[in-house]
Amino acid sequence: MESIDYYEILQIERDSSGEEIKRSYKRLAFEFHPDRNPGNPEAEEKFKKINEAYQVLSDSNKRARYDSFGHISAEGIFTDVDFESGFGDIFGNLFEEVFNAGGAEKARRGRDLKYSLDLTFDESIDGCEKELKIPRRETCRDCSGSGAARGGEVICTSCGGRGELRYSQGLFAIKRVCPTCGGTGKRITKACAKCRGEGHVLAEHLVKVKVPAGISDGVRLRMRGEGDSGHLNGPGGDLYIEIHVEEHPLFRREEQDLYCTVPIEFVQAALGAEIEIPTHKGKSTIKIPAGTQSGQTFRLKGKGVPRLEGRGQGDLYIQLQVEVPVRLNKKQQLLLEEFARASQVENVPMVKRFVSRVQDIFNK
Ligand SMILES: [Zn+2]
Ligand SMILES: [Zn+2]
16 A cells, blocks of 8 residues: 655645645646646646645645544545545636736725714614715726726737737647736726826715614624725725714613613602603603602613614613712701601611611521
């Protein structure tokens, strides 16, 4: 049984990096490629081995297994090396890379752009429409992206306007992007004055955005094709709008619900009252019963934030905070002392419960 050392095949060290492996593979695959070695079965065999070795060593999992167990046989450990199907891919990529190394001009998708949009709290809840001025690269209209002035373009003599060169080697034909014109088939003799031959210009692009009601901080909206224009009729990039919502001085938002802490006077809490509260749509009132405690929360259904998906709204939670009066004057002090004398243990059930619990524990 033949023992194969993949590292030897790729002519690399056992601690070579992924980049080194790739480099060595490219060099060898190019050298032993059947197109360059027509009618040479040895080169073809070697080319297959090089590919097999690369498939294992370029995959960190397979490489780790190979390093631990070694190569047993063609049918042994590496039965998962799918030579036939993997071949085309690697082959294709390799040659595209090698042949396009001269910087071929191809249609390219425009860059994606990011824009940071600040919204007020109300805008985020009610939704809004914004007009944004986005600086972006756009295809030059004067030259339609070619970069050439009118009449400033001639057919490339190297490739005769085809944009590619063909070599024949035995039975095989190899195509190569024309290095003179970069694949466009044309050569610019006079650059477009507007874009100075770049093919694109910087322009302020007006984008109308409909921000949906209920959007929250940190959400990104994607607008297809509103980014940089594509190169040579390539598709436009996308525009990502990142939403930043200003904090509200009164409300805290959690998902679709709003929270607000409202202080009330202790007499109101004791006697019950109608108190004014804020909603994000304006002022409103709620009735609180006699004996309301600090921290008690009231829910106002549907006064929260609209849901982005589906119907309905979140709720508004009003948490009451009972304020104990400070800086009492003489008269107030006397009144409260009188109130204390008139108080009974039934007036303060929480205090009563707590005192009896403490007694249970410490007076056994
Ligand atoms: Zn131009
Ligand atoms: Zn050319």
